[in-house]
Structure formats: C-alpha cells, structure tokens
Amino acid sequence: MSGVGTHRSNTTMRQGPPLSMGKNVLYKYGxxxxxxxxxxxxxxxxxxxxxxxxxxxxxxxxxxGFLWSVIHPLVSFVSYTFVFTVIFPTRLGPESGTDSFAIFFFCGFLPWFLFSDTVMRNCLAISDNAQLITKTIIPAEILPISITVSNFVHHLIGLGILLLVLIVFYSVHLSVLWIFLYIGMTLMLAQGIGWIVAGLHVFVRDTIQALQILLFLWFWFTPVLYSLDRLPANIRVFAEFNPMAVIVTGYRNSLLDRAQPDPLEVTLVLAASITIFIIGALLFRHAKPAFPDVL
Structure with a gap:
C-alpha cells in the first residue's frame, strides 16, 4: 500500500510543474x-x-477635403454598376439574393476592402512613423490601432451610401443589424494580422511586397465576385476554412436579407478572430522594445 501511495505522490509531483507553468503563461498573457x-x-x-x-x-x-471620402465610394459604386450592367452584363443565380451584380459585388467588396486596406496600412504604421517611435514616448501599439479606427470611419461612410441605395431601390430588413458582428470580426482579424506585419516590416522591409501578393491571392479565395453556393462541394470545403469567406458571405447576407448567420460558423470565426488579435498583440508587444534600435 505504501508503494502505491508513493507512486501516486510521485505522479502528482510530475504533473504539478506543467500545470503550474500553464497557469503562469495564461496569467502572463492575460x-x-x-x-x-x-x-x-x-x-x-x-x-x-x-x-x-x-x-x-x-x-x-x-x-x-473630407468630401472625397464620400465621392470615392459613390463613384466606385456607379462605375461597377455601369461595367457589370452595360458592358459586361452578369447574371446571378437565386442564391445571390439580388439580380444586380453591382449590389452583390459592393456588398462583398466593402468588408474585403476594410480588411485588406487595414492590414496593408498597418504594415507601414511603425516604419512610416519612425520619429514618433524614436523621439517620443508614444505607445507603439496605438499607431496601428489609429489606422484601423480611421479605416473603420471610412468604411461607415461607404456602408452608409450602400444602405441609402438599398433603401431607395430595394429594401433593408432587421437582418442588417448582424452586419456589426461581421464588422467587429473583420476589425479584430485585421488588427491582429496588422500588428504582426507592422512589427515584421520594421525588421524585414520586403514584408510589404510579400503582403501585397498574399492579399491579392487571398482576394480570389474570398467570395467577393462569386457566391460560395456556386462552388463545387469539394472546393467549397477549403473555401470555408477562410475566415474572410465566412465574413464576406455573412456581411452580404445581412444586407440582402438572405439568411440568419450560422451559429457554428460565426462562433468559429469569432474565436479565430479573437485568437489572432491576441497573438498579434503579444507578438507586437514582444518585438517593440527593439524598434528604436532598428528604425
């Protein structure tokens, strides 16, 4: 019996340090x-x-001045409407939620542009503000966040124009409120990646070029120009691993009153967005002490 007791005691002692270490790591990150x-x-x-x-x-x-923030999305919308209605008339299936390709495209392009432009501009947030980092005590984390908030303001202007068009020519339902969930996930995902590439670009200046290529490829794997429902089942499985595919589809569906969000998909993407946000923040925090020496 004493041998059994000793064995259990030793097992407990061996299990103790990993559990304690895990708690310490969580406490530190928290x-x-x-x-x-x-x-x-x-x-x-x-x-x-x-x-x-x-x-x-x-x-x-x-x-x-600031009127350009209204003119740009308005001209873009009119241009896409003309191109896909007059020059290259495009037919949409019933799964698209609208017969206007311009509306379909713009509903998907808005969240994608918010994401891609935020990540791209975050990448340069530290290197373009080297003097603020080296000559002041400004918290480095705030620079990428300020760009994200600025992009969010611009996004709201474009969204307002789109909603106005939908109200006048189509209809808007209560499902549109889900859009704020998708915007929140987009911002968290973009900020997490933005922190990572902002820190990396300080040390590796090729980061911005590589990021441009990555986002270009990522665009084609995101259903901005097409609907996920039209993809073959074997390809759609891989597309659904793309968090921006779920976000763009849900964002568009919210505006076009097509379907309620899938709870499982939303939960997974929300968890992924929060995780990437936290990882990005921690990596940036770890790298920032070296910024003044490199800039």
Whole structure:
C-alpha cells in the first residue's frame, strides 16, 4: 500500500510543474492584454488625435477635403454598376439574393476592402512613423490601432451610401443589424494580422511586397465576385476554412436579407478572430522594445 501511495505522490509531483507553468503563461498573457486595454484607455485622447490626423492626412491639400471620402465610394459604386450592367452584363443565380451584380459585388467588396486596406496600412504604421517611435514616448501599439479606427470611419461612410441605395431601390430588413458582428470580426482579424506585419516590416522591409501578393491571392479565395453556393462541394470545403469567406458571405447576407448567420460558423470565426488579435498583440508587444534600435 505504501508503494502505491508513493507512486501516486510521485505522479502528482510530475504533473504539478506543467500545470503550474500553464497557469503562469495564461496569467502572463492575460496581464499583457489587460495592460494593453488600460494603455488604450489612458491614451484615448492621443488615439483620437492620431485618428483625426490620419483622416486629415489622406486629403491634405485637396479642395474637396473630407468630401472625397464620400465621392470615392459613390463613384466606385456607379462605375461597377455601369461595367457589370452595360458592358459586361452578369447574371446571378437565386442564391445571390439580388439580380444586380453591382449590389452583390459592393456588398462583398466593402468588408474585403476594410480588411485588406487595414492590414496593408498597418504594415507601414511603425516604419512610416519612425520619429514618433524614436523621439517620443508614444505607445507603439496605438499607431496601428489609429489606422484601423480611421479605416473603420471610412468604411461607415461607404456602408452608409450602400444602405441609402438599398433603401431607395430595394429594401433593408432587421437582418442588417448582424452586419456589426461581421464588422467587429473583420476589425479584430485585421488588427491582429496588422500588428504582426507592422512589427515584421520594421525588421524585414520586403514584408510589404510579400503582403501585397498574399492579399491579392487571398482576394480570389474570398467570395467577393462569386457566391460560395456556386462552388463545387469539394472546393467549397477549403473555401470555408477562410475566415474572410465566412465574413464576406455573412456581411452580404445581412444586407440582402438572405439568411440568419450560422451559429457554428460565426462562433468559429469569432474565436479565430479573437485568437489572432491576441497573438498579434503579444507578438507586437514582444518585438517593440527593439524598434528604436532598428528604425
């Protein structure tokens, strides 16, 4: 009996350190995320000023100024409508939720552009603001976040124009409220990846070129120009592993009142977005002490 007791005691001792180590890691990462949110809260005025600076910088020296943020999506929508209605008339199946390819395309393009443009601009957030990093005590994490918030503001303008078109020429239902869930997942996913590429670009300046190619390929694996329902079953299985495929499809369905979100798909993509957000934040936090020495 004493031998059995000793064996159990030894087993317990062997299992102790890994469990303790796991708790310490979770505690450390948890504290890191809490510290990040506290830092954002403490620097909310700085974040606001950086967002305003970014919005103004886009149109500095232009006569129309901020009106360009309305003109650009409006002209884009009219252009796509003309191209896919007059020059290359495209037929959509009943699974598309609309007979207008321009509406179908724009409903998918808005979330994709929010994601891709946020990731691309985040990549340059640190290297383009080297003086702020090396000569001030500004928290480096805030620079990519300010770009994400700025892009979110622009996205709302484009979304507002699209909603106006849908209200006037089609219809909008309560399902449109689901769109905020998909926007939230898009922003978390883009910010997580944005932090990773922003830190990497400080050390490897080829990152921006590689990212352009990656996003170009990623676009074609995302149902912006087509519906997932039209893909062969064996290909659709792989497409559904793409979180942006689920987001773009759900975003479009919310606007066109096609279907309620699939709980399992939404849960998986939400979990993936949160995970990538946390990983990106932790990797960026680990890399940022070396930024001043490299910039």
């Amino acid at each position: 504290n890191s995320m809490i510290s990040l949110f506290r830092k954002l809260l403490a620097n909310r005025s700085l974040l606001k000023n950086l967002v305003i600076r970014d919005l103004k910088y886009r149109y500095v020296g232009s006569i129309a």
